[in-house]
Amino acid sequence: MQEDRDQTDTERGAKARRTVRALGRAALATSMAENGAPYASLAMVATDHSGCPLMLLSDLAEHTRNIRANPAASLLFDATEGLDNPLTGTRVTQLGAVSKIDDGAERERLMARYLARHPDAAVYAGFADFNLYRLDVERVHVVAGFGVIFWLSGDAFLAGSERVAEVAAAESEIVAHVNQDHSDTVRLFAQVFAGGADGPWKITAADCDGVEIGLGNRRKRIPFDKSVFTAADARAALITLVEKARRRAENR
Numbered sequence: 001m002q003e004d005r006d007q008t009d010t011e012r013g014a015k016a017r018r019t020v021r022a023l024g025r026a027a028l029a030t031s032m033a034e035n036g037a038p039y040a041s042l043a044m045v046a047t048d049h050s051g052c053p054l055m056l057l058s059d060l061a062e063h064t065r066n067i068r069a070n071p072a073a074s075l076l077f078d079a080t081e082g083l084d085n086p087l088t089g090t091r092v093t094q095l096g097a098v099s100k101i102d103d104g105a106e107r108e109r110l111m112a113r114y115l116a117r118h119p120d121a122a123v124y125a126g127f128a129d130f131n132l133y134r135l136d137v138e139r140v141h142v143v144a145g146f147g148v149i150f151w152l153s154g155d156a157f158l159a160g161s162e163r164v165a166e167v168a169a170a171e172s173e174i175v176a177h178v179n180q181d182h183s184d185t186v187r188l189f190a191q192v193f194a195g196g197a198d199g200p201w202k203i204t205a206a207d208c209d210g211v212e213i214g215l216g217n218r219r220k221r222i223p224f225d226k227s228v229f230t231a232a233d234a235r236a237a238l239i240t241l242v243e244k245a246r247r248r249a250e251n252r
Contacts, residue, residue, distance in 0.1 A: 013156035014227050016092050016142050017051040018209050020077050022221040024117055026053065027076040030066035030098075039066060043075065046117035049168040049207050050158045052134050053094065054114050056121055059129040067133070071097040075135055088145050096138040096154065100131050107132055116204040120217050163229045164208050170231035171206045178203045178238070185242055189213050192245040194220040206234065211241070 007015070028043040041063045045053045053075055057064045067073060073096065080089030101107045111132055115122050124130050140152040178185060179202050190201040190213055197215065204214040210223035224237040 009152055009156040012142065012150065013140070013152050013158070014209070016090075016140060016152065017157055017159065018223050019079050019090055019092050020051065020053070020094075021047050021207070021209055022223070023077045023079060024219060027078070028055070028063055029074040029076070030063045031070050031072065032062075033066050033069035036070075039063065044118050044121070045075070046114040047207075048110055048113060048134065049164040049171075050161050051209075052137055052158065054110055055098075055133045055135070056111075056114055056118070056125060056130055057133050058124075059131065067098045071099060073098045073135060090145065091143045093141040094135060094137050094157075095140070096136045098133050098135050100133050110134070113205065116212070116214070117219060118217075119214070159208050159227060159229075166230050167206070167208050167228065167234050170234065174206045174231070174234060174238075175203045185238075186213060188242065188245045188249065189222060190215070190220070192248045193222050194218075208234070211238065 024044060024046070026043050026045050027040050029038060029040050031037070032039050039062060041061070043055045043057075043063070045055055047053055057067075063073075075094045077092040077094070078086075078089075080086035080091065083089045101110060111125060114132060115125060137154040137157055139154060140157040141150075142152065143149050186201050186203055190197050190199070194201070194213065194215075197218075199215045201213045201215045203211055204219065205212040208224075208227045208229055210221060213220050213222065222241060225240060226237075228234045228237050
């Protein structure tokens with residue numbers, strides 16, 4: 001706990017961001033369009049390269065109607081699954097405004113990120129009444145166990161679009177290269193980081209904070225030791241992950 005208190009806001013933000021990136025769902029809180037009453041619902045989420053949550057929402061959903069009337073919203077990410085006492089685990093609450101992504105090129109790029117996390121959503125992603133939305137994070141509240149509670153600004157939480165631009169541009173090339181030329185690495189990652197699961201796992205996504213591997217609808221997030229902001233550093237971080245996975249495999 002003392003280590004958490006001694007960290008800078010940027011370090012705390014990166015740690016909270018990695019928590020959010022590892023989770024595929026969150027509780028979405030909006031205000032009812034007709035009377036402003038609080039309304040909570042389940043949202044399946046991914047993140048853009050900066051760390052802002054992405055949601056694929058139906059026009060017919062109650063929360064979507066609420067967002068059209070008042071874009072202010074909150075997302076609660078719960079990382080306490082499996083703990084005997086959930087109150088000792090980490091929860092991250094984001095506050096901000098939700099906006100629909102209308103730009104065609106941006107929507108295509110971010111939809112690829114979303115579908116990499118939620119491939120089953122491809123069935124309805126092309127429907128006219130489904131749209132991609134992003135929560136533009138303004139403030140973040142982190143509860144990281146008893147006594148470790150703090151607020152962060154959106155800037156402290158997010159990686160920043162300019163800083164992540166190079167890794168974002170290199171993502172598709174990194175993913176394709178590893179899957180095509182290093183399938184043994186992906187199998188090793190699955191064995192070590194995904195509970196020994198066997199099968200044709202693939203690298204599905206890469207960003208400044210880590211990579212994801214997937215098999216069917218299953219996903220496993222593998223974080224880097226620290227955030228990286230160049231393509232060369234991302235490749236070096238992957239090599240470090242391979243070395244770490246080999247050491248763990250040898251010590252089993």
